[in-house]
Amino acid sequence: MQHNPIAIADEIPIAVSARHCHLSEEDFHYLFGTQAVLTKWKDLSQPGQFAAEQVITIQGPRACIDKVRILGPFREQTQVEVSQTDAVKLGVTPPIRMSGDVQDSAPITLIGPKGTMQKQQGLIIAQAHIHMSEVDAQALCVKDQEIVKIEIINDVRQLQIMNVVVRVSQNFVLEMHVDTDEANAASIVSNQYGKLIKME
Numbered sequence: 001m002q003h004n005p006i007a008i009a010d011e012i013p014i015a016v017s018a019r020h021c022h023l024s025e026e027d028f029h030y031l032f033g034t035q036a037v038l039t040k041w042k043d044l045s046q047p048g049q050f051a052a053e054q055v056i057t058i059q060g061p062r063a064c065i066d067k068v069r070i071l072g073p074f075r076e077q078t079q080v081e082v083s084q085t086d087a088v089k090l091g092v093t094p095p096i097r098m099s100g101d102v103q104d105s106a107p108i109t110l111i112g113p114k115g116t117m118q119k120q121q122g123l124i125i126a127q128a129h130i131h132m133s134e135v136d137a138q139a140l141c142v143k144d145q146e147i148v149k150i151e152i153i154n155d156v157r158q159l160q161i162m163n164v165v166v167r168v169s170q171n172f173v174l175e176m177h178v179d180t181d182e183a184n185a186a187s188i189v190s191n192q193y194g195k196l197i198k199m200e
Helices: 025-030 084-090 134-140 180-183
Strands: 007-014 020-022 040-043 048-058 064-072 079-080 106-111 114-125 130-133 147-153 158-168 175-178 194-200
Touching: 007 020, 007 147, 007 180, 020 048, 025 048, 025 106, 025 114, 064 084, 084 114, 084 180, 134 158
Parallel strands: 007 175, 020 064, 079 114, 130 158
Antiparallel strands: 007 194, 020 079, 040 048, 048 064, 048 106, 106 114, 130 175, 147 158, 147 194
């Protein structure tokens, strides 16, 4: 079914989400040792989220990628998020999913300083999405899990990203997350904004 745009909202800030890993507490201690502590390196834009000092190596059938940053706090299920370019390098075909949806996703091997583990699922390409508060959602006339598109215009490119998922929580700060492939395609630089196009 064809969808037609019915409203446009300017000034959606865009952030680039590089490859990273969310670990369960159990998997973290397996990879780093039972006495290890997940240590904050810097806060992220979403409240309570942070990049940790610790990094791991991820390995696929074709190659491995070093220094994949762990994001905290711990999650119930371990999840690794990569770009399509990363997936090709690794030799895997992960599904495009929302964060947290790891059921029947791609396998990946995790390598830490104290251990190596093979996960039968957990590797995804994150679907582009927008974090926003309930107040933001009301102002933009969208709801949680709604699908929209974002138009990005700068001095280099004009590009639309389709199938962007709206995520609403009172704990969220307004921000769109794209991966490195999407950012490169749109020539995104710092302080980039996009237009939210609401679909019918």
